[in-house]
Amino acid sequence: MDLLVVGAGDMGRWFGRTVDADLAFTDVDLDAAERAADERGGRVVPFDGDERFDLVCLAVPMGLAEEAVAENAHRAKDGMCDVTGAMGDPVAAMRDHLPDRERFSLHPLFAPQNAPGNVAVVDDTAGPLADAVRTDLADAGNHVFETTPEEHDAAMETVQAAAHAAILAFGLAADDVRDEFATPISAALDQLVTSVSSGTPRVYTDIQSHFGSGTDRVADAARALAMADDETFADLYRAVASVGAVSLDDATDADT
CATH class of the missing domain: 1.10.3660 (6-phosphogluconate dehydrogenase C-terminal fold)
Known part of the structure; x- marks a missing residue:
């Protein structure tokens, strides 16, 4: 799986280290993306680039989730997920911008330094990408449970x-x-x-x-x-x- 993580903060780096994938980072702060890539063994791509990936994960602040979905939908070949901490807004935005691709939302209910722990998930559309991510999360010791955005x-x-x-x-x-x-x-x-x-x-x-x-x-x-x-x-x-x-x-x- 080719994975792009948009957002090189603590949660983006946690996702990058937990999921088994060929990893790329991007961030409005490319220095932060460089540090995350060096730390996690990935590479850096431009923040506004057009390269496409099997899965795009949004690890941005909650208030930027809808904007990030719109700006990065074209980069997701097969699916998109988020770890923003809210679910209603990002899931609705993914439905609008990725109607024919996998969509799922994850919320690790812990600070990354306290991993593993409980991870809430909304599988808005089921598919192999979501299955693979859920397996990797469980293998890392997390308890993954299903919920709804509401x-x-x-x-x-x-x-x-x-x-x-x-x-x-x-x-x-x-x-x-x-x-x-x-x-x-x-x-x-x-x-x-x-x-x-x-x-x-x-x-x-x-x-x-x-x-x-x-x-x-x-x-x-x-x-x-x-x-x-x-x-x-x-x-x-x-x-x-x-x-x-x-x-x-x-x-x-x-x-x-």
């Missing part, structure tokens, strides 16, 4: 946007206290704050931009807890404890 993007509102917002909000709200005062819960939250804040702002900004209703729900829930009297607070606590994570509406319904 299910995936709705889940990201909770597992990414809401989770990150809650962690960052704690980091913003917490005072600097002596380590001796740490509890198991506060220490775990401190570790999560460190983990999230060690990334790059753009990644988390993109997540909030695409899946921000999860953040809104965190803000609403925090406000409800802050304004609750003792009885209401206890009711909200019991609603969460009884069934795990619930929406504020569900908790309110349970109270009544």
